[in-house]
Amino acid sequence: MRDIAEVMAELKAAPYTEKAVVAPHTGVVQFSDVEEGSEVFGPTGEWQEIPGTHIATITRERNPRNIVTAERGILRKVCRELDGTFVEAGTMLALVRHYLTRQEVISRLLMESLYTFCAPERARYYFAPDVDKKVKILGCRTVSVQEGMELFIVSRMKREAPLCYAGPSGIIYEVCFDQNRNVDAGAPLIVVCPPEQEESVEDVISRVEREWSDGE
Amino acid sequence: MSEFAKRLHQLSERLSYLRDIFPGKHEEELALLQTRLDEAQAAAENASGEESGAGLEALEDLFFFIECKLEDKLTPMDKVRIVRHPQRICLRDILENVYDNYTEIGGQDEHTIDPAMLIARAYITRKRGGQVYHQPVLVIGHEKGHGEEFRNGGSAKPWGNAKAKHYMGVAETEGIPIHAYVFTPGGYPLEEYPGAAQQIARNIYEMAGLTVPIIAVFSEGGSGGAEAVSLADRRLMLSHGYYSVISPEGAAAIEGRLRNGERASAELVERCAENLHLTAEDNLKFGYIDKIIQEPVLGARPYHYEFFRTLRQEVLRATDEVVLRARGFAPLRAAALHRLHDRELNLDEFYVRWDLSRAARQRLVEMRQNKFIKASHSVCKNNRSVAGRLGDAWSEQWWEIYNRLIYDFYHRNRRTIRNLFEELGSEWDMFKMRLLRTWKRQEAQELAAEEELTSLSEWSEDERGWAWVSEKAREDRAVTCPYAARRGCMDMWAFDLYNEFAGVCSSCGHHFPMEYQWVMNNCFDKDSLYEFNTEVESGNPLRFPGFDEKLAAARKKTGLKSACITFEARLEGIQVVVAILAGSFRGGSVGVAEGAKFVAAADRARRKRCPFIVYCHGTAGIRIQEGTHGVIQMPRCTVAVRRYIEAGGLYLVLYDTKSYGGPVASFLGCAFYQFAIRSSSIGFAGPGVIKNTTGIDVPPNHHNCYHALSRGHIQGVWDRRDVRANLCQAIETMGGRNLYYR
Known part of the structure; x- marks a missing residue:
């Protein structure tokens, strides 16, 4: 877990990620008519069935294959000097700069500065009775958790078993599950924050929500 | 509302109906009607009741005159618009006006598994010589509900067709005829259980062998959805209805090669409607319907009570005919059939029992099946010579006789004796096995040990080649599996893929066409x-x-x-x-x-x-x-x-x-x-x-x-x-x- 201010400073300095579009295998590259600085898209559609923007076609053994962008962003660079040449696998063909959205920034801040406790299996999860009472009356941020604490009850097909918390000590910053719904294995249950960081986390998150604009 | 205002309102409704049926067409006639209607409305406010009544009568005559004129100019697409209009009669109007009593079963209004499919147990009352007969019938059909949204335009979902099939079974159990009314633009394309295609197939299969008379009446027969309830002994069709493989708009989209929801032009749609030959006259000419029921000018609407009387007579006539034909030839019944063709005969005062004997039921199914097997026979393009066809017919008969002799006579009797011998042989084997068990076991063990020590393992040639290899295997190129990105499949050489691999991705098992x-x-x-x-x-x-x-x-x-x-x-x-x-x-x-x-x-x-x-x-x-x-x-x-x-x-x-x-x-x-x-x-x-x-x-x-x-x-x-x-x-x-x- 890192200090949230430090992570925020990093994000402010470079509020984007850059991803290179590389040749998946050897072959002769033919670029499409995309231009540097133009906007590109990743796969879209309800099932991601519409492929991203077509950047180039690579042909190996008379087998042409389209190379498309994997996420939304601005095309920073197109290696046009490679047009019509034979390239090795992994050769960079273009560079896409993806500007982080507000949600991505918050998620990254929480991921890097706080601890997320995830569901070990698909089941319904409940807080242990005493914790549940406290969460309902006083709110989750009044509950402190520490390693080995019996925090949850796992309910699966009419069988119930206790689940102990494993991770760093802190307060429950956020509850990510609904008690009457099944939670998939690996989905977050709670976000735990060290007590001394609570104020600064809240401050940073509210600032991001207020000031960060999407799609710069 | 006064009688005069009511009549004016009806005329205004008729005018709006005309505008819907003829969008952008016959504008001169419609403008004339609009002017006269406006004048009549203005005059009604000033003139006395008697004067305005006479004027209105003249206006009604003018409406009728123009409607008759437009009726003669109806194009197939106009008929499609008539059929789809919310003012057109729907199944509930028919139930109310054609049958003497009915009870909806299988749900009511929106409280049913599929409101587009309506099932009712109805009865028809007939009198003969002072005696009253109530004849029950099962009515199945699509309900458009004058544009009620939850009816889905009469487009039945798979479970709606499943409901229809279930009640067809009920009718068969109770031995009552089925009257099916087809008011559908097509089946609702859903793949959820039981699946649109699967359910329609089951319905058609069921109807092909249903042992009760089935009468179908077509108003809007949209392809598969219509077929789900219309495999009938008699197929009647309303004169302004249509029966088609696809909607004119769908055909236009295919003909015009339109993609991504592009709309076809009105001219192309009109042309496709004409080319599809979907009207009642066309279908009667082809022989896919048996009779046309004449509708009033510009299509039947709920207030055309005389039409419902005609419809009642026609469905009665059709049911009686089917029942009498299934009962077999008899002079009195033939005479009855002859009388049924007399249009003046009031079938409400004529009685034919609708129940059938076991033999008659079989005959009914056979006649229905023959009717459909023979359909479209005349338009089939067969270049086989006359001698060849005669040879085929002879060969078919020969096979029929040969198979009956060999399998039905010789094999059936031979099988009985052979079965007896097989049973006896098995018993004998069991007896021998028990008797010689100990000795045999020892002998088998010795043999196995000897074989293990003396024999070599066999080398079998692995035959990987296929008798037929695709032309695609000749291409000198690599092929990428469409799932390569997700499953990490390697590119394959076309020769390997289309030859040895039989078009199957060696990594993920995807089958190439x-x-x-x-x-x-x-x-x-x-x-x-x-x-x-x-x-x-x-x-x-x-x-x-x-x-x-x-x-x-x-x-x-x-x-x-x-x-x-x-x-x-x-x-x-x-x-x-x-x-x-x-x-x-x-x-x-x-x-x-x-x-x-x-x-x-x-x-x-x-x-x-x-x-x-x-x-x-x-x-x-x-x-x-x-x-x-x-x-x-x-x-x-x-x-x-x-x-x-x-x-x-x-x-x-x-x-x-x-x-x-x-x-x-x-x-x-x-x-x-x-x-x-x-x-x-x-x-x-x-x-x-x-x-x-x-x-x-x-x-x-x-x-x-x-x-x-x-x-x-x-x-x-x-x-x-x-x-x-x-x-x-x-x-x-x-x-x-x-x-x-x-």
């Missing part, structure tokens, strides 16, 4: 194929513009005369009859020629008592350019399949690549044994059609064969390389009792 010849030549015994009915050729019975050229191009490209190839072959020595729907010929679409070949193949398999295997390499549905000639193949081929299955055969369908539409919703989908080759797609309507009709986007793998397997449409998914072995197993383990090798 292959030509129909692959299964045809690699899955049956070598040199055992004998193709028959090769002279039957796809034609253009409706003279659809530009279709002759398209057919010629398909013939040149594929070397086939139609999309259906029928042949006899052997599988491990067992004789089978096979029909292939080749996707390369006009998308595997089914028309008259394909239907004729299919029916002939089913008949041949029945006569020769062979398994009947259908390999659906791919089908896009019914061929729209053949109109109702194409759509009639759905019940026709299903009847042939039902006859074959009931004779005790094995009917097995194997899907490959993409199979959609009418064939899947009828003669393919009704098979008890349906399998698919991996990576194939099966469904009722393609993703584009689903999007256009329902507005719902479907996921890319919506029609995947594994989905069809999950909902119980098919019974298994096969690897292409195992097709031969699986077919061999199927013909040994599945099917009825009446196969020659059993």
